[in-house]
Structure formats: C-alpha cells, structure tokens
Amino acid sequence: MQDSLKGHVDLLLLSVLGEEPTHGYGLVEALRTRSEGAFDLAEGTVYPALYRLERHGLVESSWVDGRTRRRRVYRLTRKGAAALRRERTAWDRYVNAMRAVLA
Secondary structure: OHHHHOOOHHHHHHHHHOOOOEEHHHHHHHHHHHOOOOOOOOHHHHHHHHHHHHHOOOEEEEEEEOOOOEEEEEEEOHHHHHHHHHHHHHHHHHHHHHHHHHO
8 A cells, every 4th residue: 555655645745734734743643544544654754745845835834832842833835725726636537537447
C-alpha cells in the first residue's frame, strides 16, 4: 500500500488540513485513523512533505504552546485550499476512469 501512496501524500495532507489546523503528529494519527491503518506514514515522510508544501505557499505554520510543549501547527492557505479543490477533482476523475476500465 505504501508504494501506491507515492505522489499522493500531498493530497492526503492537504485534505486533513482542509478540515482543521494540526501539528505533524496529529496529521500522522488522522491519516492512520481515517484509513483504518492503511496509511501509516512515518514522520520522516510527513515532515519533508509539510516543509515542501509550506515553501510552495500551500500551508503555513506557527508555534503554539501545548499542555506539555510547543508544537508547530500547520494550516491550509487560500492557495492551498484552491490546490486541494483542484487535486480532489483530478483524483475523482482518475478514480472514475479506473472504475470504468476495471468494471
């Protein structure tokens, strides 16, 4: 399953952040929970993707004081929300085309 995720990590991260801002480990947990364990991404995969998304202006981050320590919280930018809409549309087209061929 992990090999099939290549190229889709950004879409998964943007999708989770489209619902609410969260920290990196929160993203890992959300993806694992929502996919019933199928998307169990290593933090070493998630953080470089977040840094890349931030460099491209799709997410922004800030430090927030937590109960036990400070955490960097990521949120979608307007540009990121637009990219998420485009990517979801492209993904829907891809899935529909695959279903049409595999049916």
